[in-house]
Amino acid sequence: MEQKSAQGRTAAAYDRIGVGYKKARRPDPRLAALIGRALDGARTVVNVGAGTGSYEPPEAEVTAVDPSQVMLDQHAGPRKVKAGAEALPFADGAFDAAMAVLTVHHWTDLHRGLAELRRVSRRQAVFTWDPEHRPELWLVDEYLPEIRELDRGRFTAVAEVAEALDAHTVLTFPIPHDFTDGLQTAYWRRPEAYLDPAVRAASSTFATLPPSVVEPAMERLRADLESGAWHRRHAHLLEQRNVDYGYRLVVAGEA
Numbered sequence: 001m002e003q004k005s006a007q008g009r010t011a012a013a014y015d016r017i018g019v020g021y022k023k024a025r026r027p028d029p030r031l032a033a034l035i036g037r038a039l040d041g042a043r044t045v046v047n048v049g050a051g052t053g054s055y056e057p058p059e060a061e062v063t064a065v066d067p068s069q070v071m072l073d074q075h076a077g078p079r080k081v082k083a084g085a086e087a088l089p090f091a092d093g094a095f096d097a098a099m100a101v102l103t104v105h106h107w108t109d110l111h112r113g114l115a116e117l118r119r120v121s122r123r124q125a126v127f128t129w130d131p132e133h134r135p136e137l138w139l140v141d142e143y144l145p146e147i148r149e150l151d152r153g154r155f156t157a158v159a160e161v162a163e164a165l166d167a168h169t170v171l172t173f174p175i176p177h178d179f180t181d182g183l184q185t186a187y188w189r190r191p192e193a194y195l196d197p198a199v200r201a202a203s204s205t206f207a208t209l210p211p212s213v214v215e216p217a218m219e220r221l222r223a224d225l226e227s228g229a230w231h232r233r234h235a236h237l238l239e240q241r242n243v244d245y246g247y248r249l250v251v252a253g254e255a
């Protein structure tokens with residue numbers, strides 16, 4: 001039987017779930033502005049776990065790195081390298097900056113990957129989610145507590161990421177109510193969206209949980225939306241424009 005490396009398994013996961021990613025995961029201009037400011041002035045950028053190329057600064061010369069061929073095939077850029085963060089095939093200091101957006105939780109060896117970012121670049125910007133942050137999304141609390149266990153096993157505390165990078169700045173990114181990049185919490189004020197299988201398929205958490213877990217939970221959500229129970233419980237959310245669900249941009253290295 002073929003033995004796959006851990007890295008091969010994450011690449012295989014995105015080779016399976018990455019189809020359709022581009023449609024559901026449209027880069028959000030507000031997050032693009034935050035990442036753009038962190039990368040300002042960098043002429044050469046390596047985007048590790050680049051996926052389809054979201055949030056790459058348009059004026060920079062970007063090299064996209066990803067272990068998944070399905071993701072690289074959806075990336076429009078001219079410089080694409082199939083590799084994992086844990087062994088970047090570049091010389092020391094090859095880039096002005098490195099970026100890693102919503103990817104470090106997929107790496108098989110986070111510390112090795114972060115050390116590789118520091119080795120190949122003079123500045124690093126890592127966007128990730130803090131599993132220690134509260135509040136949780138209502139979806140986890142009320143419908144799919146299985147997500148909590150899964151995500152705690154995958155995500156590393158932001159404080160640990162910041163320490164590994166020797167970061168000088170950690171910026172909070174509250175999720176806007178109309179966020180366009182369909183990550184797990186994107187639809188906190190648009191609960192009907194979670195009923196759409198295409199929306200769920202673009203989130204690796206949903207895609208990892210078995211249908212036998214997800215489908216009954218979505219039926220309960222559908223019933224609560226139809227009866228008005230969800231809206232009664234979450235009336236306070238409908239008045240908010242942004243909620244801090246624990247997403248952070250960690251910035252390190254030369255300014």
Ligand SMILES: C[S@@+](CC[C@H](N)C(=O)[O-])C[C@H]1O[C@@H](n2cnc3c(N)ncnc32)[C@H](O)[C@@H]1O
Nearest residue numbers: 010014049050051054068084085101103106107
């Ligand atoms: C949620 S997607 C994020 C893609 C992109 N950065 C974005 O913001 O849309 C996670 C990406 O991490 C990639 N990935 C998985 N394992 C990796 C590894 N070991 N090293 C680098 N990237 C990896 C996946 O193939 C996938 O493209």
